[in-house]
Amino acid sequence: MNSPELPKTALTQDAIRKAPKVVLHEHLDGGLRPQTIIEIADEIGHPLPAHEPEALKNWFFEAADSGTLERYLETFAHTVAVMQRADDCFRVASEAAQDLAADGVVYAELRYAPEQQLLAGLSLEEVVEATLAGFEEGQRLAAAAGSPITVRTLLCGMRHADRTKEIAELAVAYRDKGVVGFDIAGGEIGNPAERHVEAFDYLRRENMPFTIHAGESCGPESIWGAVAVCGANRIGHGVQLIKDIDLTGDEAKLSNLAHYIRDRRIALEVAPSSNLQTEGAESIETHPIKALYDLGFRVTVNNDNRLQSRTSVSREFQILSETFGWGWAEVKRCTENAMKASFLHHPERRRILAEVIRPAYAALESTGAE
Template sequence: MSIDANGDVTIQGASLRSLPKVSLHDHLDGAVRPSTIIELADAIGLALPETNPKSLGQWFATKSDSGSLVEYLKTFDVTTAVMQTTEGLTRVAREFVQDLADDGVIYGEVRWAPEQHLTRGLSLEQAVEAVQQGIEEGEDAADRAGRSIRVGQLLSAMRHTDRSREIAELAVDFRGRGVVGFDIAGPEDGFPASDHRAAFDLLAENFFPVTVHAGEAAGPDSIRSALIDGRALRLGHGVRIAEDLQVITQEGDEVQVQFGDLARWVRDREIPLELSPSSNLQTGAITAWGNTLADHPFDLLYQLGFAVTVNVDNRTMSATSLTRELANLVATFEYDLDDLETFQFNAAAGAFLPVEEREELVEMIAEGFDV
């Protein structure tokens, strides 16, 4: 792996940024450009902790590196505050899509919680429409720049509030109009998926895809609830599934592991893990194994055959991109292009798209990695 004068990472002769990628776990309110935050805040008279884009970006990164999901989530008070109008939501969504395209993403799913964007008079429906307008504008802009990208919305309900069934109904209503799936987000520990069984029942009755934040701030019991109560097709993070694995022996690269029933189910059913390495470090999700990327169970899960995917979670808070996350994994675990291609295949297989469209993604990835 090498880095050129422009900061582009090259692996085996291929530009890492140019390789086709799939992003499954990317929060809209965690991906607002600092410069945009400053402009939108000025328009509504909102005071910010920093008024220089570079300094504000550093503020987010510092505040987010707390080792606590609860503390990490507090930084979103700033970003959501400037996303309360049609103009704000549309602009943020448009720039989000453009930033993904610049990162080499060909398909992305953006998750956000409409219930958090109503303080200036928008209805839930108006908020979803505003984001969809921005997504379509971003897709058009990317197309004009010679980059093909498609982005679908994942509507998140906040797990510590009582609007999950309402948001589930909203998601189903917008099926075919930009919304491709449902999620629950927010503080995980103490707020299991079982609290939202009515919402998940509605979604199941309508055969509507679900991913659930689980296995980040809470352990295997949270994952179990996501699968049983939430009928989750993917696990948001899911990194703590590794707590259901017992390493028996380890000699060099050879590891003998005993699977718990939950871990075996997730592995054998190929339930995608939406792993976000930098974010997992910042929120303390991997403290059971250590506090560096080398300690992250990503490689263990990959070597054991779990359907691992690579994600950014929150680009602004983690000062990252999908290219950067992949580069860090290459530097840490010595992955090659075949490994990176596998991560993208896993993500394409887990995308909330019809099988024909997932197969098209796989073909695009294979062609792009044929260097």
């Protein structure tokens, strides 16, 4: 396969930050500001492993950098703990929208599991409404600061629990009120998506789009279940699909599953730094994203969890530029991939592409800014 010519120098994070970007895979409870965690934890009496923002930020990264998805997920006990009251749901959502906008994100789909936010007595509906109000406030403040962003949300059912049908019904109830889709989250190992086929059948009957975490910790069989059995419109991560592609010869040989995903333009929500932490990939140099991109899969680049991975989407693109020589053409293609694969209605997708994304990248490519 032919690789793009390497730029003379890698794109800088500052330059990438100024370019419009789209994030499809971002966990709301994985992007809190450390200071916010400290302040809310103090109010509710929740013990933390560190009480100074920088120290807490480092703790989250180091604890999540253990090499397993299960240990990575343990860090969320602290973030979820401070998202139990309506005001806290509102604050976290507002700050997330503002922080993403400050990184140059113009459209984002943030996901969270409302069933985990009921410990202080909120109902599922109260969690969703407080969070949606927070996103609205964050969008307003971001626009006032000169960085407009459109934020929508996906509701997650926990794959190790039994409330996915209920959460799917909740997502449908808030359709066109800010919720645009559904997902299942949590440990992939031992919790196949097929266990929740009732929820996915319901969503298909209601014409509600959904994505499924698959191919992060488990192999292609997990992706097959998500796509063939459950009918996923997108795949969260999906990097283990590379195991179904033979790259040893002059021409790649794809399995029927790999062909189907590429042919049907089923987007892969890839989060490189997170994949390294959970051992979805051994190193950034051997990360499957480059091969999948070069083969024409609908690859998108995402944060997953900005706090645990100590990252941003600008940083993710910078790493890919430094490692694989990606320039503006690759950043643009992944951004357009993400916008096309978003769960927004088609006219809104077209508008953001035509009015925001394409003009900005045309200017960047013409000037050769780095």
